[in-house]
Amino acid sequence: MTTTLITGANKGLGFETARRLTEAGHTVYIGARDAERGRRAAEELGARFVQLDVTDDASVQAAVKTVEADGGLDVLINNAGIEVRGENNGIPAAADTTADEIRTVFETNVFGVVRVLHAFLPLLQQSGAPVVVNVSSGLASLTTLSDPDSPAHFYQAVSYPTSKTAVNMITVQYAKAFPRMRINAVEPGFTNTDLNGRTGTQTVAEGAEIIVRMAQVGPDGPTGGYLDVNGPLPW
Ligand SMILES: NC(=O)c1ccc[n+]([C@@H]2O[C@H](COP(=O)([O-])OP(=O)(O)OC[C@H]3O[C@@H](n4cnc5c(N)ncnc54)[C@H](OP(=O)(O)O)[C@@H]3O)[C@@H](O)[C@H]2O)c1
16 A cells, blocks of 8 residues: 655645545545645545644644554655746746745745755655655756757746755755665646646646556656656656
8 A cells, every 4th residue: 555645735736646646555644734624625525634834943843743643654745836926927037036026935845855855864764655746837947947949048037946956956865865765856837826826828637647556656757857747757
């Protein structure tokens, strides 16, 4: 039996991933910072709920104790994420970007990933086939965003892509440090969720595909990669 924890799983891509992995037979923990939203989502799916705010040490430590008491963890999906948007869902310009905005985004998207990963490492190391999926973004790619011919080149904000580039490096470094684990970064694609004010062009079913696939990767599968549904992406 595979036990899987998904952060930020009360809605969006995390919820859809939880639905699919529950169907596939995983014991799934819906990690959610809000107990009511988390419990409701877990009930709907027949999954478990664990309160988990990725920006809060005490909350993450308590989640480790809960999951440990129930028997441990095999798969960790670092999915919780935020994107700062301006008025009318506008993408903030570089000129308007402040250190506070970057700090806010990093608190969830970067420090949150490290906080959760660090806290759950002892449980993952006890698993026979430990897997970590870090939900990154196509906007993390230095190659893509610096290419004037790329469709993503127009994206002007600083905080969100910078945070996801950091997630990619975190993935590379942890994958080297823990060769027995499969640790990959994935790009779901531009998906219709609250994160982007519902402007995404894909369904959550399409977006969750690569997350679900990499959550089920076997011990001989790739590690230290950055992939979308079609394969490896340029860093
Ligand atoms: N949608 C896209 O086009 C797209 C593309 C590439 C990558 N991604 C990535 O996919 C992941 C999921 O995003 P989504 O599109 O599904 O967005 P979403 O629908 O807004 O879901 C984000 C989830 O993260 C949770 N969250 C935010 N801050 C948290 C915190 N401090 N602690 C715990 N949970 C927290 C939210 O909980 P609340 O309900 O409490 O706010 C929510 O459950 C993110 O990492 C995002 O960057 C999305």
